[in-house]
Amino acid sequence: MATRNICIFTTFISFLLMSSSTALAEDKNYLARGSSISTGDETTTILVSPNGAFTCGFYKVATNAFTFSIWFSWATDKTVAWTANRDAPVNGKGSRLIFQKDGALALLDYNGTVVWSTNTTASGSSRAMLLNSGDLVVMDTDGHHLWRSFNSPTDTLLPMQPMTRNTKLVSASARGLLYSGMYAFYFASNNILTLIYNGPETSSIYWPDPFHLPWETGRSTYNSTRYGILDQTGRFVASDQLEFEASDLGDEIMRRFTLDYDGNLRLYSLNITSGNWSISWMALPQLCKIHGLCGANSLCRYRPELESCSCLEGFEMIDSSDWSKGCRRKTNITPNQDFSFRKLTGTDLWGYDFNYSELYPWWMCRDMCLNNTDCLAFGYRKGTGECYPKVFLFNGRNFPDPYNDIYLRVPKVVSSSPELAAGLIHGCEVTEKEAYPSSQMSVGGNSSFKFGYFISSALTLLVIEVTLIIVGCWIVYKLERRPEIMDEGYVIISSQFRRFSYDELQKATKCFQEELGSGASGAVYKGVLDDGRKVAVKKLNDVMQGEQEFRSELSVIGRIYHMNLVRIWGFCDERTQKLLVSEFVENGSLDKFLFDYQDINPVLQWSQRYNIALGVAKGLAYLHHEWIIHCDVEPENILLDEEFEPKIADFGLVKVLNRGAGAQVLSRVHGTRGYIAPEWALNLPITGKADVYSYGIVLLELVKGVRASSWVIEGEEEVEMSIRSTAEILKDKLVTKDQSWLLEFVDCRLDGEFNYLQAVIMLKIAVSCVEEERSKRPSMSHVLETLLSLVE
Ligand SMILES: *[C@@H]1O[C@H](CO)[C@@H](O)[C@H](O)[C@H]1NC(C)=O
Ligand SMILES: *[C@@H]1O[C@H](CO)[C@@H](O)[C@H](O)[C@H]1NC(C)=O
Ligand SMILES: *[C@@H]1O[C@H](CO)[C@@H](O)[C@H](O)[C@H]1NC(C)=O
Ligand SMILES: *[C@@H]1O[C@H](CO)[C@@H](O)[C@H](O)[C@H]1NC(C)=O
Ligand SMILES: *[C@@H]1O[C@H](CO)[C@@H](O)[C@H](O)[C@H]1NC(C)=O
Ligand SMILES: *[C@@H]1O[C@H](CO)[C@@H](O)[C@H](O)[C@H]1NC(C)=O
Ligand SMILES: *[C@@H]1O[C@H](CO)[C@@H](O)[C@H](O)[C@H]1NC(C)=O
Secondary structure: OHHHHHHHHHHHHHHHHHHHOOOOOOOOOEEEOOOEEEOOOOOEEEEEOOOOOEEEEEEEEEOOEEEEEEEEOOOOOOOEEEEOOOOOOEEOOOOEEEEOOOOOEEEEOOOOOEEEEOOOOOOOOOEEEEOOOOOEEEEOOOOOEEEEHHHOOOOEEOOOOOEOOOOEEEEEOOOOOOOEEEEEEEEOOOOOEEEEEEOOOOEEEEEOOOOOOHHHHOOOOOOOOOOEEEOOOOEEEEOOOOEEEOOOOOOOOEEEEEEOOOOOEEEEEEEOOOOEEEEEEEOOOOHHHOOOOOOOOEEEEEEOOEEEEEEOOOEEEOOOOOHHHOEEEOOOOOOOOOEEEEEEOOEEEOOOEOOOEOOOOHHHHHHHHHHOOOOOEEEEEOOOOEEEEEOOOOOEEEOOOOOEEEEEEEEOOOOOOHHHHHHHHOOOEEOOOOOOOOHHHHHOOOOOOOOOOOOOOHHHHHHHHHHHHHHHHHHHHHHHHOHHHHOOOOOEOOOOOEEOOHHHHHHHOOOOOOEEEEEOOEEEEEEEOOOOOEEEEEEEOOHHHHHHHHHHHHHHHOOOOOOOEOOEEEEEEEOOEEEEEEEOOOOOEHHHHHOOOOOOOOOOOHHHHHHHHHHHHHHHHHHHHOOEEOOOOOHHHEEEOOOOOEEEOOOOOOEEOOOHHHHOOOOOOOOOOOOOOHHHHHOOOOOHHHHHHHHHHHHHHHHHOOOHHHOOOOOOOOHHHHHHHHHHHHHHHHOOOOOOHHHHHOOHHHOOOOOHHHHHHHHHHHHHHOOOOHHHOOOHHHHHHHHHOOOO
16 A cells, blocks of 8 residues: 555656756666766755655755765655765865766766765666665666665665675764764674764773673674664664664654764654654663763763763863863863862763772772872772772763762862862762771672761761751750769760760770771771770761761660660760760671672571571561661661671661651651662651661562662663562562572572572562552561561
């Protein structure tokens, strides 16, 4: 049907064209040797394909500038599919396309210079034709193709136009222009169809994702045929096993496969009625992954629907009409300046690392950058301690990965400029004091950004501010009521819980020598008290924020005692010094053992894991019984003693329920991505069920031995979505009789040595804990009962 319509239409068009043609000796279906057509004032048709779909001729690219191109006749904007001289348009006056007597089809500029030629030689009745497929061919008398435009594509492939080892698509330089741009699509030397950015100074591959090995992206390097083709129905198949389909799969749709000016590869379908194109497939749904889009010294940000560029701090745009030129420094850096670092969370600058190290403590990474005058920033990946010092700031992007941060080296500003002030207000300035894992802790295992005991972040501090005004007031009130006692040095407030003097703690920690770890609110040091007790002393380094945190921890934790909760022995507040003294827990945090892929620590055996699940449930059930919400349950906050009995640490985030105004809603999201319950983001009141959610995640991790945030399921960037999908899958599997899948799911380091019943019950609990609807989640005491029922 449609074909017939097209035929009728074509005949009609041909008729129109023929009747209006004056320049041509033949009709517009072919050119014979000796023909010569000159440019006119406007776009000029030279040939039309028999079906009418394609036209070739002089295409007006600017006033008095033309290219020899093939375009889609029925597209409103006459979309160009191929161009002979994209980088050298010819003059509108007196330029000619000639089919020379020697058989070459050539384009001559107004002064006779050959701008382009097919270089073919032929005699007799050779001709040039535009085929229905959009292929312009030069044929000899016998119909053999001497030359075809399909062999030298510009930025577009048409259906049935092969991608071979000799073809390369090169993007246009900007929207609506034909000039060659900086992106190319070709078979790389590893036989893989690749997208590359070829900038003025650098080149880099950005698709398939350079972070992965080819086979991880579903490609094969072994077939050296190097061939790919898009068929008429919209299906693309290549020898490297790249395969995709148009979303509107089917015959009779006109398609083009174009490497667009923005570096993305898209498949388009033409709506013949409207003359508009629609996208039916694209290589990179997230434009920020394309290299070079925002130029140097800039950041590509994901916003819903729209990606946008911005300059890094201290830089300004070079050309306000073209982001690809990037940004330059507003003021030059002088060699002997002092530097500090500005933290950009969830950000990466791809490439240009002058060194790479794993399991590196943050401060060593910083020092490596400070020690090298060429270092402009460094990337640091929480969790794995990966350190990437950078000599060039390029391919910057914010992305949905909370574990990768960039620390931008910025000159220390002495005077308080507005910029700096702004930075401080936003808590972005990272000073020497901001504490990160110490080397000792990092080496201990697959280290984590948040170490050991006292974990917090700028965000959590904000939350603490809100939470603890009430608690703080209560404490201040209490303390003020007993000034005479408080001033007597160390005083026993309740049995075991006491006030320490600064001198005493200085002595106990040997002048704060052995740092165990640290968070944004302060570093933690190991110490030994006079009575021989080992303690962890947390030194709060920011008085303003520290004071509130300090008091919250005091008021809430001081009266809590449970074997699965870290014991707080006391505190010190002399002048500006605020310190907390807590029990020293021998084996450090759970994440060190659970996510240790370097085999530094022994593998946690099944019985230990079940016992940890049980202990944490006991601790949380107790907290909830006391109307305390932890709000930051994660493996970093679960410490293990010599017997691997778990103790929950970090009560800095508690919120006291039903204590007057204490029940008010905390509206800010905090905690660590992957562990926080959905209600944080939804601004709903936070209840103990938020801890239940986080506990569910910890259970999953105990069973699988992999951090939940790295279970990213293909196609789902968001940790939360991956967790949701995993839970759905588990839900289905848990009701099946056949439980052989468990062997694959449970941590392989256990070599299959685990208790099936316990594993099933842990997963069942975990799945119910991570329900989105919190009323469906069980209470901690219910979880505890269930776990206790299977204790061996
Ligand atoms: C023809 O014009 C082009 C563009 O103006 C110029 O580059 C070229 O040198 C000229 N050729 C001759 C033979 O004058
Ligand atoms: C024709 O030959 C010229 C000169 O050798 C060369 O620059 C040009 O690329 C050739 N054209 C084609 C279409 O191969
Ligand atoms: C290599 O790719 C070509 C083209 O896709 C295909 O025809 C051929 O069978 C492949 N060869 C092997 C060994 O897979
Ligand atoms: C093509 O465009 C017309 C007019 O806008 C519209 O009515 C029709 O639904 C479109 N067809 C397709 C397949 O999108
Ligand atoms: C085609 O696209 C243009 C611009 O994108 C739009 O303004 C126009 O309404 C579209 N036409 C139809 C028929 O959809
Ligand atoms: C990286 O830096 C460390 C410490 O400065 C050095 O030992 C190592 O050799 C460097 N690695 C590379 C690949 O340059
Ligand atoms: C940086 O330099 C200092 C002093 O020169 C040196 O002690 C330190 O080890 C260096 N750090 C790194 C990571 O290279």
